[in-house]
Amino acid sequence: MDIKRQKRLITAFYFFVLVLGLLAVRLWVIQVRDGDNYAIMALEQGSSSVVLEDVCRGRILDRNLMPLTGARVGDRVVFFPALIEDKDLVLQVLSETLNTPQQELAGFLYDPSYLPLTLLPEQSKAVKEYDWKGVTVLPVSFRYGDRPLAAQVVGHLGRISSKEELSLLSERSNKLYRFSDLVGKSGLEFFYETELKGGRPERAVRIFYDAEGNLLKGSVFQVEDDVRDKTRRDLVLTIDARIQSIVEEVMDQRVAKGAVVVMEAGTGDLLAMAGRPSYHPAQVEVYLQNGGEERFFDHCTALYPPGSIFKIVVAAAALEEGIARLNSRFTCHGENEQLIHCWKDAGHGSITFAQAFAASCNPVFARLGLSLGDSKIIEYAQRLGLDNQVVTGYPVPPDHRQDLNLINAPNSLVNSSVGQGPVLATPVQVTAMLNAVVSDGIYRLPRLVKELRESNGKVAREFTADPGRKAIQPDTASELRRLLELVIDEGAGSEAMAPLFGSAGKTGSAQVGDSGQVNAWFTGYAPRANPCYIVTVLVEGGASGAESAAPVFREIMEQILSLD
Numbered sequence: 001m002d003i004k005r006q007k008r009l010i011t012a013f014y015f016f017v018l019v020l021g022l023l024a025v026r027l028w029v030i031q032v033r034d035g036d037n038y039a040i041m042a043l044e045q046g047s048s049s050v051v052l053e054d055v056c057r058g059r060i061l062d063r064n065l066m067p068l069t070g071a072r073v074g075d076r077v078v079f080f081p082a083l084i085e086d087k088d089l090v091l092q093v094l095s096e097t098l099n100t101p102q103q104e105l106a107g108f109l110y111d112p113s114y115l116p117l118t119l120l121p122e123q124s125k126a127v128k129e130y131d132w133k134g135v136t137v138l139p140v141s142f143r144y145g146d147r148p149l150a151a152q153v154v155g156h157l158g159r160i161s162s163k164e165e166l167s168l169l170s171e172r173s174n175k176l177y178r179f180s181d182l183v184g185k186s187g188l189e190f191f192y193e194t195e196l197k198g199g200r201p202e203r204a205v206r207i208f209y210d211a212e213g214n215l216l217k218g219s220v221f222q223v224e225d226d227v228r229d230k231t232r233r234d235l236v237l238t239i240d241a242r243i244q245s246i247v248e249e250v251m252d253q254r255v256a257k258g259a260v261v262v263m264e265a266g267t268g269d270l271l272a273m274a275g276r277p278s279y280h281p282a283q284v285e286v287y288l289q290n291g292g293e294e295r296f297f298d299h300c301t302a303l304y305p306p307g308s309i310f311k312i313v314v315a316a317a318a319l320e321e322g323i324a325r326l327n328s329r330f331t332c333h334g335e336n337e338q339l340i341h342c343w344k345d346a347g348h349g350s351i352t353f354a355q356a357f358a359a360s361c362n363p364v365f366a367r368l369g370l371s372l373g374d375s376k377i378i379e380y381a382q383r384l385g386l387d388n389q390v391v392t393g394y395p396v397p398p399d400h401r402q403d404l405n406l407i408n409a410p411n412s413l414v415n416s417s418v419g420q421g422p423v424l425a426t427p428v429q430v431t432a433m434l435n436a437v438v439s440d441g442i443y444r445l446p447r448l449v450k451e452l453r454e455s456n457g458k459v460a461r462e463f464t465a466d467p468g469r470k471a472i473q474p475d476t477a478s479e480l481r482r483l484l485e486l487v488i489d490e491g492a493g494s495e496a497m498a499p500l501f502g503s504a505g506k507t508g509s510a511q512v513g514d515s516g517q518v519n520a521w522f523t524g525y526a527p528r529a530n531p532c533y534i535v536t537v538l539v540e541g542g543a544s545g546a547e548s549a550a551p552v553f554r555e556i557m558e559q560i561l562s563l564d
């Protein structure tokens with residue numbers, strides 16, 4: 001055999017290997033990667049079905065695996081018109097049984113579907129007893145209940161609005177999208193769309209046709225309620241539904257506009273995030289029609305002037321840098337102060353640093369800010385996380401208005417030292433800052449998402465908690481905790497005292513521009529001895545931190561502690 005022939009045979013051999021390899025890859029794509037999609041399409045071609053889920057989608061669960069959307073199951077009347085023998089009789093009797101006009105029911109007798117009417121137990125029983133062919137009563141799973149929790153964080157769904165959106169969603173995953181699909185439009189529903197999206201219903205009822213499209217003889221309902229959709233994932237959060245519910249109930253009564261964040265002391269796990277005004281995610285169109293866009297705004301991760309809450313940063317810097325001790329003395333001249341007026345017109349006179357912190361004396365902290373200098377204040381604000389908007393598992397785009405370097409601008413240092421001027425922080429950041437004080441100076445990134453789970457409960461992806469980094473010395477953190485206790489015992493935060501357990505924290509009142517509006521803050525922890533929870537309250541348009549936010553903190557903390 002000559003050399004040229006050998007080369008041709010070798011070339012032909014590798015060519016066939018390449019072709020077989022490409023065929024094998026294609027078979028793998030069809031049978032393994034996209035096998036479920038093709039199986040679903042084949043099943044749909046040979047049958048008609050009514051999906052017994054209002055949305056084919058993974059759940060969003062709290063840390064104890066309770067659905068935060070308030071998922072529920074309710075009986076519905078299910079129709080397969082091709083099987084119904086006397087539609088007029090069915091309409092007449094159903095109209096009487098369900099107390100609904102026939103014209104409202106007639107539109108559901110053209111395609112397989114279920115009536116969007118809630119059935120009373122006696123109505124369900126009556127329809128079942130009629131035993132009509134093509135009509136039955138089956139339980140349908142609904143994503144939303146009467147009171148879903150954490151709506152602004154969880155987000156909401158909406159129809160695909162354009163070809164561009166459909167194309168983009170299809171490109172991001174190998175899942176099958178249709179224009180009729182409900183997809184995530186905001187919050188976690190949006191951020192985890194490709195993971196939550198289901199490939200097939202886990203509950204459905206179906207009838208079958210032959211190859212010519214004729215209904216199979218003797219066809220009866222086949223209920224599918226043991227299907228596992230391998231493509232959808234459940235999202236497990238750090239939120240505790242019990243605590244979230246407490247927070248939202250208190251806010252409904254006492255906070256018209258603002259935010260509350262609850263964190264597990266030590267870990268950085270977020271146990272509750274709530275904003276007001278809020279919305280029901282199943283009624284988005286209603287709010288949009290009535291100009292309620294603000295209801296979708298996540299107040300917990302939005303930037304606000306922190307007011308005197310920022311004095312925690314200045315106090316930490318002053319203690320750690322040796323600028324002041326708890327018993328260092330200052331003089332406050334009230335409204336006669338040159339740098340910045342005190343809220344107490346007569347002034348505090350001779351006052352210790354500890355007393356100045358408890359009384360939230362602005363002139364003392366203005367002097368401390370000047371002594372420290374802008375670079376030190378910026379450094380300690382960064383150490384305590386006030387430049388970091390990251391929340392583990394919650395990829396909210398950063399707001400670039402937060403820029404601590406603006407403290408370095410001319411004439412900014414005094415106002416910045418009391419939490420005004422260019423200083424901005426989110427309620428989540430404030431909570432994480434206080435967690436560092438509670439944790440002996442170790443700062444941890446806040447965490448909202450724990451894991452993604454497969455339908456069988458197996459963990460598909462884990463979001464590990466931040467191990468933390470040293471922000472301030474343990475001795476500094478201990479002295480700060482003593483100052484925070486004084487705010488309750490002797491200062492402006494007396495209304496935040498949690499009976500029996502004891503609490504500690506800091507008030508804040510921040511003026512918003514020239515509007516005269518005050519954002520009232522309180523951030524604190526309880527119990528005093530072994531802190532379990534950190535709660536930050538922001539009341540927009542409040543009177544002051546002491547008057548508006550501290551009582552809300554106390555009420556929430558009392559109810560949370562009673563759970564234990």
